[in-house]
Amino acid sequence: MPESVEQKIQTVFAEQSRRVLATLIRLLGDFDLAEDALQEAFIAALKQWPQEGIPEQPRAWLVSAGRFKAIDQLRRRARYHEILQQQADVLAAQAVVNMEEENAGIADDRLRLIFTCCHPSLAPEAQVALTLREVCGLTTEEIASAFLQKTPTVAQRIVRAKGKIRDAGIPYEVPEGDALLERLQSVLQVIYLVFNEGYLSSSADETVRHDLGDEAIRLAELLNQLLPEPQPEAMGLWALMLLHHARRHTRLDAEGELVLLDEQDRSQWDRDDIARADALVRHSLSSQRFGAYTLQAAIAGVHAQSPSAEQTDWTEIVGLYDLLQQHMPTPVVALNRAVAIAMRDGPEAGLEALHPLMEDKALRQYHLAHAARADMHRRLGKLSEARHDYEQAMRLTEQPAEQRFLRRRIAELAK
Incomplete structure (x- = not known):
């Protein structure tokens, strides 16, 4: 018809x-x-x-x-x-x-809009809400639902952001030169925040929000198409999200429970997304102007290209984490490096690398740090220590699917 x-x-x-x-x-x-x-x-x-x-x-x-x-x-x-x-x-x-x-001027209007919505003078939560509303076209109700917030709260956030753009005379333009690179970081951060909410939703009803993941990837692709010249970190973020998105159908089992990376069915991973991401990572790395997003994508790429969990090249991953620490010296990067060391050299080496990191207050309040230590203790047969760490991790997370996963881990220790 x-x-x-x-x-x-x-x-x-x-x-x-x-x-x-x-x-x-x-x-x-x-x-x-x-x-x-x-x-x-x-x-x-x-x-x-x-x-x-x-x-x-x-x-x-x-x-x-x-x-x-x-x-x-x-x-x-x-x-x-x-x-x-x-x-x-x-x-x-x-x-x-x-x-x-x-x-x-029409060709650049969407790029102007992205940079305006992500202006650093706006609060991060306002940048996210305004970008989803104006650039992606989501309704205020959809944005509020995605982030477990009340619709009037999100509506007021958007109204205030628009008012600040108007009253402060924030220019509706794409910055140039060094200003572009500086402002680009705010844009990339907003896109990644949207993706992360889709990757592991705060909602008790939806563990994964594919719609938000799709919007973030669409935004990253649009950004890369519209930028006046290629930007390695914009390509790196796009690649990183594609690699995570490639595993979207295997991250949950039939009951909707989380499945760890090493237990996922790799035959179901999206090889087209992986290939696109690999090309982006290679292009970004060859520029010699890459940063943290590209290195995270390179790490995810090693996992994606490995035929099985057992054949993962942990030596390469540790080396990439060494580079990532130079670009992003955060406690979470150090934690992930310790986990990679545990996979390369064994759980005792991992615990040795992790022990001094737990002096950091932020990591002591981070549930994945306790979960990582629990896993190392479990592999060593130290079940009492593992149970304590799993219980601590469960107290620190509010994500329902993660809590259920940790309960299963605790129950498995008793078998």
Whole structure:
């Protein structure tokens, strides 16, 4: 059955709405006005396109319609606010610019929007909420559900972020030179925060949120496509998420319980994602300008390329962790290195590497540090110590699936 005009309009909305919004924000200089204009433009399309046909350039039509709808809205409100009349007059004057000239900036509008939503003057949680709302198009309710927060709280967070962008005069632009590299870190961090919530959800109902993982990967791909020149760490983050995403169907069993990496069915891993990630990692490493995301992707790549858990090259992984510590000298990296040493040289060597790290207060409050030590004690047959560490790990995590996994580990010690 041929696709109806209404279906085609819905397809245009799904594919183009975020692009149209990004351009309207640039033209109108106001998030809320642009969102209203976007909705009115699509309402107009639903009325006009079935009679007039879908235009050759639907995005340009929607941008133009949205801008004029915004001008009309400002003029309706202008009887109460003189400044709105002035704003409407300015926008109307700009509307006579040749459409080809106007369209020249459209290609970069989504990139501008990403950098604006991830501006470092905004709080991290506001950056995440605003990016998911404006760049990805998630509803406020969907964002609140994903992060186990109340919808009014997320709505207020988004409103305040928009207000700060407006009041502080945060420029709607892509930074250049050193400023681009500095700001890029904020963008990558936001994307990774979104992915991590999808990778192991805070929700008691959903251990894995594939939708958030998909959105984060889509954002990373979009970022890499739009950046004015290739950036190794942007490629590294994209690769890292692809490698984790490649295992998405094997991380839970049929009952929805967590399955550890060495017990996963590797034949079910997505080899296309792994191949794409491998090419990105190689490209990033060859630049000699790589950082922590690329090195984490390289470590994940060693696991992904290993035919089995027993054939994992732990010597290479320890070496990569040595490099990662130079770029990111954090307690968690040191912990992961100790775990890799335990796999390469045995649990006693792992405990020796882990012992001084547990002096760090942050690691003592980190459930995975206790779980790692428990596993080393278990492998050595020190079951009492292992049970104590597993119980401590269970007290420190609030993630339901992790708690269930740790209970199973404790029960196995009694067998």
